[in-house]
Amino acid sequence: MTSSTLDQIRAASPLVHCITNYVTVxxxxxxxxxxxxxxxxxxxxxxxEEITALCAGLCLNIGTLNARxxxxxxxxxxxxxxxxxxxxxxxxxxxxxxLRTETALRILHEVxxxxxxxxxxxxxxxxxxSGTTQGVDxxxxxxVTEENLAATADFLRAFAARAEAIVVVxxxxxxxxxxxxxxTVRNGRPEMGLVTGTGCQLSALLAAALAVEPLGxxxxxxxxxxxxxVAGEIAWAQMGERDGNATYRTCIIDSIYRMTAEELAxxxxxxxx
Amino acid sequence: MTSSTLDQIRAASPLVHCITNYVTVxxxxxxxxxxxxxxxxxxxxxxxEEITALCAGLCLNIGTLNARxxxxxxxxxxxxxxxxxxxxxxxxxxxxxxLRTETALRILHEVxxxxxxxxxxxxxxxxxxSGTTQGVDxxxxxxVTEENLAATADFLRAFAARAEAIVVVxxxxxxxxxxxxxxTVRNGRPEMGLVTGTGCQLSALLAAALAVEPLGxxxxxxxxxxxxxVAGEIAWAQMGERDGNATYRTCIIDSIYRMTAEELAxxxxxxxx
Amino acid sequence: MTSSTLDQIRAASPLVHCITNYVTVxxxxxxxxxxxxxxxxxxxxxxxEEITALCAGLCLNIGTLNARxxxxxxxxxxxxxxxxxxxxxxxxxxxxxxLRTETALRILHEVxxxxxxxxxxxxxxxxxxSGTTQGVDxxxxxxVTEENLAATADFLRAFAARAEAIVVVxxxxxxxxxxxxxxTVRNGRPEMGLVTGTGCQLSALLAAALAVEPLGxxxxxxxxxxxxxVAGEIAWAQMGERDGNATYRTCIIDSIYRMTAEELAxxxxxxxx
Numbered sequence: 001m002t003s004s005t006l007d008q009i010r011a012a013s014p015l016v017h018c019i020t021n022y023v024t025v026x027x028x029x030x031x032x033x034x035x036x037x038x039x040x041x042x043x044x045x046x047x048x049e050e051i052t053a054l055c056a057g058l059c060l061n062i063g064t065l066n067a068r069x070x071x072x073x074x075x076x077x078x079x080x081x082x083x084x085x086x087x088x089x090x091x092x093x094x095x096x097x098x099l100r101t102e103t104a105l106r107i108l109h110e111v112x113x114x115x116x117x118x119x120x121x122x123x124x125x126x127x128x129x130s131g132t133t134q135g136v137d138x139x140x141x142x143x144v145t146e147e148n149l150a151a152t153a154d155f156l157r158a159f160a161a162r163a164e165a166i167v168v169v170x171x172x173x174x175x176x177x178x179x180x181x182x183x184t185v186r187n188g189r190p191e192m193g194l195v196t197g198t199g200c201q202l203s204a205l206l207a208a209a210l211a212v213e214p215l216g217x218x219x220x221x222x223x224x225x226x227x228x229x230v231a232g233e234i235a236w237a238q239m240g241e242r243d244g245n246a247t248y249r250t251c252i253i254d255s256i257y258r259m260t261a262e263e264l265a266x267x268x269x270x271x272x273x
Numbered sequence: 274m275t276s277s278t279l280d281q282i283r284a285a286s287p288l289v290h291c292i293t294n295y296v297t298v299x300x301x302x303x304x305x306x307x308x309x310x311x312x313x314x315x316x317x318x319x320x321x322e323e324i325t326a327l328c329a330g331l332c333l334n335i336g337t338l339n340a341r342x343x344x345x346x347x348x349x350x351x352x353x354x355x356x357x358x359x360x361x362x363x364x365x366x367x368x369x370x371x372l373r374t375e376t377a378l379r380i381l382h383e384v385x386x387x388x389x390x391x392x393x394x395x396x397x398x399x400x401x402x403s404g405t406t407q408g409v410d411x412x413x414x415x416x417v418t419e420e421n422l423a424a425t426a427d428f429l430r431a432f433a434a435r436a437e438a439i440v441v442v443x444x445x446x447x448x449x450x451x452x453x454x455x456x457t458v459r460n461g462r463p464e465m466g467l468v469t470g471t472g473c474q475l476s477a478l479l480a481a482a483l484a485v486e487p488l489g490x491x492x493x494x495x496x497x498x499x500x501x502x503v504a505g506e507i508a509w510a511q512m513g514e515r516d517g518n519a520t521y522r523t524c525i526i527d528s529i530y531r532m533t534a535e536e537l538a539x540x541x542x543x544x545x546x
Numbered sequence: 547m548t549s550s551t552l553d554q555i556r557a558a559s560p561l562v563h564c565i566t567n568y569v570t571v572x573x574x575x576x577x578x579x580x581x582x583x584x585x586x587x588x589x590x591x592x593x594x595e596e597i598t599a600l601c602a603g604l605c606l607n608i609g610t611l612n613a614r615x616x617x618x619x620x621x622x623x624x625x626x627x628x629x630x631x632x633x634x635x636x637x638x639x640x641x642x643x644x645l646r647t648e649t650a651l652r653i654l655h656e657v658x659x660x661x662x663x664x665x666x667x668x669x670x671x672x673x674x675x676s677g678t679t680q681g682v683d684x685x686x687x688x689x690v691t692e693e694n695l696a697a698t699a700d701f702l703r704a705f706a707a708r709a710e711a712i713v714v715v716x717x718x719x720x721x722x723x724x725x726x727x728x729x730t731v732r733n734g735r736p737e738m739g740l741v742t743g744t745g746c747q748l749s750a751l752l753a754a755a756l757a758v759e760p761l762g763x764x765x766x767x768x769x770x771x772x773x774x775x776v777a778g779e780i781a782w783a784q785m786g787e788r789d790g791n792a793t794y795r796t797c798i799i800d801s802i803y804r805m806t807a808e809e810l811a812x813x814x815x816x817x818x819x
Contacts, residue, residue, distance in 0.1 A: 093315070467579045
């Protein structure tokens with residue numbers, strides 16, 4: 001696999017519309033700038049269709065969804081799909097409340113996103129149509145391991161085929177499928193989970209990657225997942241003994257800003273299952 | 274006093290629900306991760322009762338309150354109390370507008386929070402039932418000093434007894450009481466006031482601390498106040514000559530991530546009045 | 547030109563009310579603290595008039611405007627003007643949606659802001675009364691260059707005279723006018739555009755500067771524009787080879803925190819056209 005998505009993003013500088021949570025929105029904007037894309041955040045129902053029409057991709061993140069932004073996500077999503085733009089759904093906390101589960105399912109069915117990225121508990125909730133998630137982190141019982149990898153791959157392949165979407169589950173082992181092919185990515189650091197929003201950042205980067213890969217290739221998704229993980233590895237290697245998760249947060253974005261396609265290609269560990 | 278709360282938080286990793294302002298929410302999430310807790314932000318009336326039921330503690334921060342989130346704070350707060358969960362109220366800017374004063378008083382009376390943490394002007398406003406605050410900082414005229422410490426302690430003790438809450442006032446000298454016992458903490462740096470949200474961060478950490486201290490012990494509160502202050506001291510000592518408040522912001526959270534119970538015990542300056 | 551605004555802000559420590567977007571709000575608060583001012587963010591219609599009355603300046607930024615905050619901007623703006631407080635309008639993305647263009651024009655006509663600061667595409671949209679902007683960045687076709695500088699100055703001078711406001715366009719060359727005099731600032735770094743919110747930060751700093759310059763002097767505006775740019779230069783000079791836009795974000799705010807009037811005076815490149 002060649003590492004070409006990164007260079008394509010930098011060449012095209014796609015405008016990415018984000019309707020995203022207010023917890024991690026600043027990092028989402030800066031990571032899009034770091035990779036060479038351009039962010040625009042807009043969430044009012046009065047303007048989201050116009051804004052998304054200007055853009056090349058859309059990221060819908062339900063992390064702090066509310067009564068005003070849910071209709072915005074649905075109408076922006078439908079408009080983007082009608083225009084042939086890629087749409088990424090990040091179902092943050094699906095399973096933790098009825099509102100989150102129902103909203104994620106509505107986006108799934110009414111928008112039909114190009115990519116769905118979440119932790120295993122969120123994705124299980126969407127695949128099964130209900131679920132109980134403990135907050136915004138995956139349940140330990142759900143974790144993807146070498147032992148249950150094949151079974152998880154089958155489960156996700158079936159869900160992706162049914163959803164007609166690329167499904168991406170991130171965790172200790174990342175796994176992604178378009179309903180036919182399955183890739184795993186074995187990169188990253190467990191400490192990335194101690195920085196709020198690394199998942200949100202990846203979802204936005206996927207929207208940028210798909211914006212320059214009009215066919216929505218699974219390869220571009222795998223490469224972007226690997227890029228985020230490799231940034232986490234590079235950043236962790238630079239941490240001093242007094243540095244903590246706040247410095248790590250900064251270094252991860254910096255590492256994406258400085259990443260070259262060669263560096264990524266040399267470090268990424270993508271396997272076809 | 275032993276420094277045990279920190280290790281208990283790390284062992285239990287409590288999920289903390291925050292309905293908090295959008296100015297400092299990212300730092301609040303990262304400081305909870307730094308101490309070993311897990312944050313979840315959710316503020317829509319449709320889901321806050323469900324979300325708070327999953328959690329072990331709740332932090333209500335009125336820093337950017339609005340017509341949609343005020344009912345969320347009240348219903349989440351009541352549900353959390355009904356479940357026996359600790360609730361921290363951070364009455365940001367109480368006294369600066371009628372909306373803030375009235376909302377803080379409603380939360381005080383209808384939710385009956387476990388802990389109320391603010392600057393002296395905010396706490397005076399709540400205790401007296403009205404007030405005029407200049408923005409979100411304490412008025413210089415209100416400052417707690419060695420000279421007025423005993424009188425302030427009496428005032429706060431009476432308010433805490435009436436509110437049946439632990440009341441925490443942070444400033445140059447921090448003072449906290451459960452209506453009977455009064456502790457002071459003499460740690461921290463004045464420059465912490467030049468980083469937006471160090472108070473918001475402390476309020477969220479208090480929710481995490483109380484979540485693992487089911488009796489709501491004043492000692493756990495004092496230790497957590499000291500922990501935030503000691504992190505400010507350690508971080509300040511690392512500042513280079515070109516570093517400013519933005520680097521300080523990062524270093525404070527890093528210092529909490531790296532803090533050990535021994536380090537905290539060696540530096541914390543807690544006195545029973 | 548002497549560099550006096552910075553010292554005046556530090557001496558007066560003005561309280562600045564911001565109704566601003568949730569993407570960059572934390573940086574806006576920290577940059578106000580870095581320069582010596584005090585931020586307060588409040589956006590609910592029920593409280594914004596009271597809050598702005600406590601303050602010495604107001605910054606209205608439409609970056610994530612919505613149905614609830616648009617009336618807040620109008621009523622806070624009118625109240626601030628009635629009290630003689632300076633009001634800065636940052637028309638983020640004017641031209642990118644009808645809602646943004648119309649809201650910016652309503653603020654322009656109903657509030658009559660003291661200063662309007664944007665990129666050239668946003669300002670053209672306001673001056674012409676309609677426009678098409680590609681997102682929140684200036685269109686390349688609109689860029690201010692040495693070749694079109696005189697024509698741009700004439701255009702802006704006419705708009706500023708009509709709006710009875712100081713108009714500030716930031717870009718590779720910054721240009722500002724009160725409808726009579728025109729200044730340019732040639733400082734800064736192109737990489738500042740890769741940190742989300744440097745424009746938002748400048749707009750808030752302008753509100754702080756005008757709060758201590760009751761005459762709304764164009765000189766104070768020019769100096770503050772130069773200050774932001776010089777901070778970008780100083781911060782860039784400190785960047786290591788692995789640092790990226792996230793570290794740069796931190797260093798820019800730090801550089802404002804550490805800036806002295808002498809340092810600024812020595813580096814700022816302000817020209818009267």
